[in-house]
Amino acid sequence: MSSNVVKAASPLASAVTGAMELSVAQWLLVVCLVAFPLLYEWSVSFKYFCKMAFYNGWILTLAILAIPICAVRGRNVENMKVLQFMLLHIKYLYGIKIEVRGWENFNIKEPYVVVSNHQSSLDLLGMMEILPSRCVPIAKRELMYAGTAGLACWLAGVIFINRKKTDDAISVMTEAAETMLKEDVRVWVFPEGTRNHSGSLLPFKRGAFHLAVKAQVPVIPVVMSSYKDFYCKKERKFTTGKCTVRILPGVHTKGLSSDDVPELADRVRGMMLEAFSQMSSERPGKGPGGVH
Numbered sequence: 001m002s003s004n005v006v007k008a009a010s011p012l013a014s015a016v017t018g019a020m021e022l023s024v025a026q027w028l029l030v031v032c033l034v035a036f037p038l039l040y041e042w043s044v045s046f047k048y049f050c051k052m053a054f055y056n057g058w059i060l061t062l063a064i065l066a067i068p069i070c071a072v073r074g075r076n077v078e079n080m081k082v083l084q085f086m087l088l089h090i091k092y093l094y095g096i097k098i099e100v101r102g103w104e105n106f107n108i109k110e111p112y113v114v115v116s117n118h119q120s121s122l123d124l125l126g127m128m129e130i131l132p133s134r135c136v137p138i139a140k141r142e143l144m145y146a147g148t149a150g151l152a153c154w155l156a157g158v159i160f161i162n163r164k165k166t167d168d169a170i171s172v173m174t175e176a177a178e179t180m181l182k183e184d185v186r187v188w189v190f191p192e193g194t195r196n197h198s199g200s201l202l203p204f205k206r207g208a209f210h211l212a213v214k215a216q217v218p219v220i221p222v223v224m225s226s227y228k229d230f231y232c233k234k235e236r237k238f239t240t241g242k243c244t245v246r247i248l249p250g251v252h253t254k255g256l257s258s259d260d261v262p263e264l265a266d267r268v269r270g271m272m273l274e275a276f277s278q279m280s281s282e283r284p285g286k287g288p289g290g291v292h
C-alpha cells in the first residue's frame with residue numbers, strides 16, 4: 001500500500017526535486033523564457049525596445065555577411081546593390097507594407113539627386129525599396145563608426161560628411177558633384193539634415209540643391225508617408241503597418257546658378273510638403289492635421 005502511494009506521488013515528487021536541482025542560472029533562464037513573451041505581448045514599450053534592438057542588431061549582423069561580398073570589389077557604388085538585397089526582407093519581418101507610387105519619375109538615364117524626408121532609421125526600408133542603381137546616400141560621419149554597418153556603408157561608397165564642420169561638408173559635396181558626372185553616380189540626400197518625426201518637414205539645408213546645381217542634374221523628390229500609425233518613438237509604439245513612398249517628378253536645374261538655390265530648395269520643399277499632407281489625409285479617418 002505504502003509503495004503505491006510513493007509510486008503515485010513520484011511524478012510530482014520528481015518534478016519538485018528536479019526543480020530544486022536547477023541552478024540559479026537555469027532558474028533565471030526559465031523565468032526569462034516565461035517573462036519575455038508575456039512582457040512582449042503586454043508592454044507596448046517593451047515591444048518597441050525589442051523591435052528596435054533587433055532592427056539595429058540585425059543590420060549589424062547582415063553587414064557581417066555583406067562585408068566580404070563587398071570587399072571583393074573594393075569600395076564601389078555597385079556594392080550598394082548588395083546592401084539593398086540584404087535589407088529588402090526586413091519589411092516582411094516587421095509586417096510593414098510599402099506601396100510605391102511614381103516609379104516612372106526615376107526613368108532618367110543621367111545622374112540625379114534624390115531628396116527625401118527623414119523620419120527615423122526605418123527610412124532605410126523605404127530607401128532600399130526604391131533605391132535606383134548606382135545611387136549612394138550622403139550620411140553623417142558618425143555612421144562610419146557604427147561597427148560592421150559603418151564598414152559596409154564605406155565599402156558601398158556612402159558619402160560621409162562631418163556636420164560639425166560646414167566647410168568640410170561643403171567640400172565633400174562639391175567633390176561629389178564631380179564624381180556624379182565622371183562616374184555616373186546618383187546621390188540620395190536627406191535635406192532636413194537630421195531625423196524628424198514631428199509630422200511635418202523641417203526647413204531644408206541647401207547642400208543637396210547646391211550639389212544638383214553644380215552638377216546641373218535634376219532633383220527628384222521622394223516622400224515617405226508618416227509612420228505615425230505604426231511607429232512613434234515618443235509613445236514607444238511599434239506595430240505592423242503601411243507606408244506609401246511617392247517618387248515625385250524631377251525638377252530640372254539646367255541653367256540655374258548658386259543664386260537660384262534658395263528658390264529651388266523652397267520649391268522642392270513645397271512640393272514635398274504638399275505630397276506629404278495629401279498622403280496623410282488619405283489615411284483612413286485622418287485629416288491633414290491628423291499627421292501629428
Ligand SMILES: CCCCCCCCCCCCCC(=O)SCCNC(=O)CCNC(=O)[C@H](O)C(C)(C)COP(=O)(O)OP(=O)(O)OC[C@H]1O[C@@H](n2cnc3c(N)ncnc32)[C@H](O)[C@@H]1OP(=O)(O)O
Nearest residue numbers: 062063139140152166169173190191193205206207208210
Ligand atoms: C547591411 C548593412 C547596411 C547598412 C545601412 C546602409 C544605408 C545607410 C543609409 C544612411 C542614411 C544616413 C542619413 C543621414 O546621415 S542624414 C544626416 C546627414 N545628411 C545631411 O546633413 C544632408 C543635408 N545637409 C546639408 O545639405 C547641409 O547643407 C550641409 C551638411 C552641407 C551643411 O550644413 P550646415 O548646417 O553646416 O550649414 P548650412 O546648411 O546652414 O549651410 C551653410 C551655408 O553653406 C551653403 N552651402 C551648403 N552646402 C553647400 C554646397 N554644397 N556648396 C556651396 N554652398 C553650400 C548654404 O547654402 C549656406 O549658405 P546660405 O544659403 O545661408 O548663404
Ligand SMILES: CCCCCCCC/C=C\CCCCCCCC(=O)OC[C@@H](O)COP(=O)(O)O
Nearest residue numbers: 056059060120121124140146147149193194195
Ligand atoms: C562596435 C560599434 C557598434 C555600434 C552600434 C551602432 C548601432 C547602429 C547599428 C546599426 C546601424 C543601422 C543603420 C541605420 C542607418 C540609418 C541611419 C540613420 O538614420 O542615421 C541617422 C541620421 O540620418 C541622422 O542622425 P540624427 O537624427 O541627426 O542623429
